[in-house]
Amino acid sequence: MPRDGHTISRKQISANALKVLYRLHNSGYQAYLVGGGVRDLLLGLEPKDFDVVTNATPEEIKKLFRNCRLVGRRFRLAHIVFGRDVIEVATFRGHHADGNETTSKTNAAGRLLRDNVYGDIDQDAERRDFTVNALYYDIKDYSIRSYGGGVHDLQNRVLRLIGDPQTRYREDPVRMLRAVRFAGKLGMKIDPQTAAPIKPLAPLLKDIPAARMYEEVLKLFFAGKAGQNLRLMREYHLFEPLFPLVEAQLKDSPKGPAMRMLTEVMHNTDARILEDKPVTPAYFFAALLWYPLQSRAQDIALESGLTRYDAFYAAMGDVLEQQCQSISIPRRFSTPARDIWQLQLRFERSKGGRAFKLLEHPKFRAAYDLLLMRANAEGGNLAKQASWWQQFVDADDEQRKQLASGSNQGTSRNRNSNQRRRPRRRKVSDGDGAGASE
Structure with a gap:
């Protein structure tokens, strides 16, 4: 699409992204704005960030920018730092078959463990996840290159995976979450072939590092589309691998307090985002995990005979430990979540x-x-x-x-409801020794 065939203007692109694009281009490299930034500009949205792709290797990029740092082992990337603004620059990806043990590696399930095979723009487009992200804005002549029918799908609000869905999801199971997130964010319908493998492959999310899943949860639930994303995640069985304790509560009582709490948490989070009010993961996780915590505390009290207060404290550690196996909650949020829980008893x-x-x-x-x-x-x-x-x-x-x-409130009976009462003494008759109640 030549410059006069689309609506993107350089005025809509951040100054720092333009600096990176122009320096790469003027140094003899190909340089494109790629993916979500181009997609959102074509939709009339304001991009959250701008990513750049080039044929320069990470080491060549680092030589051009003193404010560059190389990051990642699985995907080698260059981050060009302008204060708080970071422009991510990637080298064109190639096909795995062209790599070797040091540049390309997968596990038995087909998940990519290492992916540093470089190629050209055509190969890079084939490696993108969805067609609406295979869009490239060329700084050389301000044209747009669209692959796989990306512009057509964008106009028709269809989210379509590039390549065989089974293979692509196995390469990176997080793509299933991205499908839900993009569908919610962009108001798109997931293509039937793209949607079909999601339910059977959803358990693959359990193998994703917990730290990466934490970042994905923030993107899913802290962008103003939490309610819609929750509905899609449960529809495609993607919620359980992330929140197994919560899903267990929902299965036990589909219309019970846990479901009402979950619905209200998502509604309130969306409302605060839309009103530009702060949201904190500490409160989000404290509310989401409240009923699993209550259930675990009751089990501990019954099993161990601990007081309600002590059982509650023991349960806090258990619930957080189990949740962190799927989503690594940073201590700066798990500690205040404990405080929020503790105050419920007070x-x-x-x-x-x-x-x-x-x-x-x-x-x-x-x-x-x-x-x-x-x-x-x-x-x-x-x-x-x-x-x-x-x-x-x-x-x-x-x-x-x-x-x-x-x-x-707070009578001793309420506070010690889990403690056993001392049994009443019984009078003993003078005759046969049989007891009689007082």
């Missing part, structure tokens, strides 16, 4: 100065939001407790004193 004890002390806790607001969400999911006595806290939060100092002094 909400039950609001007599006297305890309520005022709890109000000063750094994680009070997040924990309070989770309490309200739980109340919406469960109702009953929890709704009454949440209502009391709403009154307390909204009240002035004098009203808070009155509420705290008259609070009937």
Whole structure:
């Protein structure tokens, strides 16, 4: 597509991306803006970032840019750093058959472990995942090169995988998550042939490194399309490999509190993103894993005889450890998630100065939001407790004193509901020794 055949202007491309493109071109290399940046510009969207592809090797790129660092072992890439802005530059990918043990390697399931075979632009296009990402903007003459019917699919809102879907998903199972994410983000329908292998191949996601899955979860749920992505993930059986503990709760009670909580978490996350409000993974994971945590705490209490409080603390470690096997939650988020959980027990004890002390806790607001969400999911006595806290939060100092002094929450019976009562003594008759109740 020549310059007059499309709507992309250099004014829409970041200055730093243009610097990279022009320096590569002026140094005698081919240089293209590629993938999502071109796709989004053609759709009239603002790209989140701009990626560049070239025939220069990573080492040649590094010689051209002093602000370059080479990253990745599985995929060797160059990052050109401009303060907080990073332009990712990749070398044209070639076919695996053209590589050797040091440049190309797969495991028994067909997943790529090493992929540093270089080629030309035609080969690189064949290596792209979806046709709508096989779009190249040439800085030499400002034309666009489209492969596999990419522009046609973009116009028809169809998401189509390049090559054999089974093979491509086995090469990188994360492509199944990308299919869901792009379908939700771009309002596209997944092509039937592209969709067909997803359900049977979904378990392959269990073999993906947990750290990489964490990044994918942020892209899926923190971009304003969480509700829609959740629906598609459950439809294609992609949710269970990421959140096995949550999925177990949903299977046990498809319309129970866990499902209501999950739906509200996604709705609230989308609402905050659309209102440009901050969202934190700590709260997201604390809310998502609340019912698995509660279930595990009950099991521990029954198995070990621990008090509810001690069983709850033991369960926090168990649940986080199991979840981190599929999604590696950084400690900077898992630690505050623990705080949010712990405060749920303290909400039950609001007599006297305890309520005022709890109000000063750094994680009070997040924990309070989770309490309200739980109340919406469960109702009953929890709704009454949440209502009391709403009154307390909204009240002035004098009203808070009155509420705290008259609070009937947190009685010893509530706090120690899991502890066994001491059995009553029985009177012994003087005759035959048979007992009679007092």
